[in-house]
Amino acid sequence: MAMQVSRFTVRFGAKYFKLSRHLQREFGLPSIGPGRWHSGLQCSNHSQRYFSSDSEAPPCRYQFPERASLPDDIKKVIDEVEEKAGFVPNVFSKLSRRPDEFRAFFMFEKALMSKETGNLTKADREMIVVATSSRNKCLYCIIAHGALLRIYSKNPVIADQIAANWRTADIDDRQRAILSFAMKVCEGEELEEDDFNLLKKHGLDEEDAYDIGAITALFAMSNRLANVTMLRPNKEFYLMGRVPKEKK
Numbered sequence: 189m190a191m192q193v194s195r196f197t198v199r200f201g202a203k204y205f206k207l208s209r210h211l212q213r214e215f216g217l218p219s220i221g222p223g224r225w226h227s228g229l230q231c232s233n234h235s236q237r238y239f240s241s242d243s244e245a246p247p248c249r250y251q252f253p254e255r256a257s258l259p260d261d262i263k264k265v266i267d268e269v270e271e272k273a274g275f276v277p278n279v280f281s282k283l284s285r286r287p288d289e290f291r292a293f294f295m296f297e298k299a300l301m302s303k304e305t306g307n308l309t310k311a312d313r314e315m316i317v318v319a320t321s322s323r324n325k326c327l328y329c330i331i332a333h334g335a336l337l338r339i340y341s342k343n344p345v346i347a348d349q350i351a352a353n354w355r356t357a358d359i360d361d362r363q364r365a366i367l368s369f370a371m372k373v374c375e376g377e378e379l380e381e382d383d384f385n386l387l388k389k390h391g392l393d394e395e396d397a398y399d400i401g402a403i404t405a406l407f408a409m410s411n412r413l414a415n416v417t418m419l420r421p422n423k424e425f426y427l428m429g430r431v432p433k434e435k436k
Contacts, residue, residue, distance in 0.1 A: 311340035326411035331421035338429025
């Protein structure tokens, strides 16, 4: 079934067709007419539902439960998050479908991402999530944790750079050593003593290496579950940490 063509698509198609005609006249290249150009815009009902530019895509493949139906402890967590952030991140709503898994995931996540011990900063931890989530092609985690990285680092561009290509991002040697280690774990490569020694060179010990590996492993699972459930990021995440917060 053909996807409904948006106004943007129509405008872009018209410009593309004019360019094609110009190239045909000037350089003898074959023209791609509207029919041939439009023929590429075919998609399934499934793709149309989740990627149509004309309508609001659902936040998840699976329906979120009503908050009133949730166990009291999970309702309390979600209420607290909403009060602090001003919205409920979709990952909380998604995982609330399975209360035991909700509790287990966020207990592990809190233990790794909010711990007071070790030499990794909160920005370091979010940086690991953004880089490895990019490798795992997880839209939700790139956007959501990119927002947290911008906030913790007080750097409005670092998350975009790391998500695009951590190797060329404007980061220092210590951060590069952290991501080099994390990406080896993410890609299932064999770690060598040199990888640990590089971390030690930048003041990171064996426990920090363990934390890097554990964060990478936990969010590898999170990435894949987000992809399976077609979880989409809340719109609020996109601007967080990019523009100064209005003073109340």
